[in-house]
Amino acid sequence: MGTRYARFTQFLKGPVEMIKHAKSLLSGNQHSTPGHNPVGGIVMVGLMLLILLIGLTGYFSVKEFLGDLMGEAHEAIASLALAVVVVHVAAAIIMSLLQKENLVRSMVTGKKQGLPEEAIRFPQYLIGLLLVLGSIYCFYMIMTGAAPSLTQ
Incomplete structure (x- = not known):
């Protein structure tokens, strides 16, 4: 992709x-x-x-x-x-x-x-933006403890 x-x-x-x-x-x-x-x-x-x-x-x-x-x-x-x-x-x-x-x-x-x-x-700006937002969301989930299995 x-x-x-x-x-x-x-x-x-x-x-x-x-x-x-x-x-x-x-x-x-x-x-x-x-x-x-x-x-x-x-x-x-x-x-x-x-x-x-x-x-x-x-x-x-x-x-x-x-x-x-x-x-x-x-x-x-x-x-x-x-x-x-x-x-x-x-x-x-x-x-x-x-x-x-x-x-x-x-x-x-x-x-x-x-x-x-x-x-x-056709640069794929939308896919890049979605990847960045998904990464930020995963980081947020880990840092707030919403994904405890990854941090414990």
Whole structure:
């Protein structure tokens, strides 16, 4: 679900495409793409998995599953996720300089210059708004104790 550049089919290109992209960077023949490049896409999938693991280990830590092991794992995975975020932003800055376009702004706004046929015709603002509201509601339910099984 989502626009074409937010789908996993765009993120996951495979090892052959990743190697081709890395070689093009080293040779100086890189080209701009509207979505993530093959290496950036796999980093995004890895970051999503790390965030899932942060949530799971945090939950198991609160439930005192496996003693202090889950708390330690939670902290280690959170530190690793932070490092991946720093590397991702640094890579965006470096690629911005190499490609002479502001990729950091694109990361924040979700908009990037491209060809007309690469444009997203119908941005899915309603779905994004519903996801944000659902997340706020879940957070509210947990923080007020209305979902006690998650916090006890």
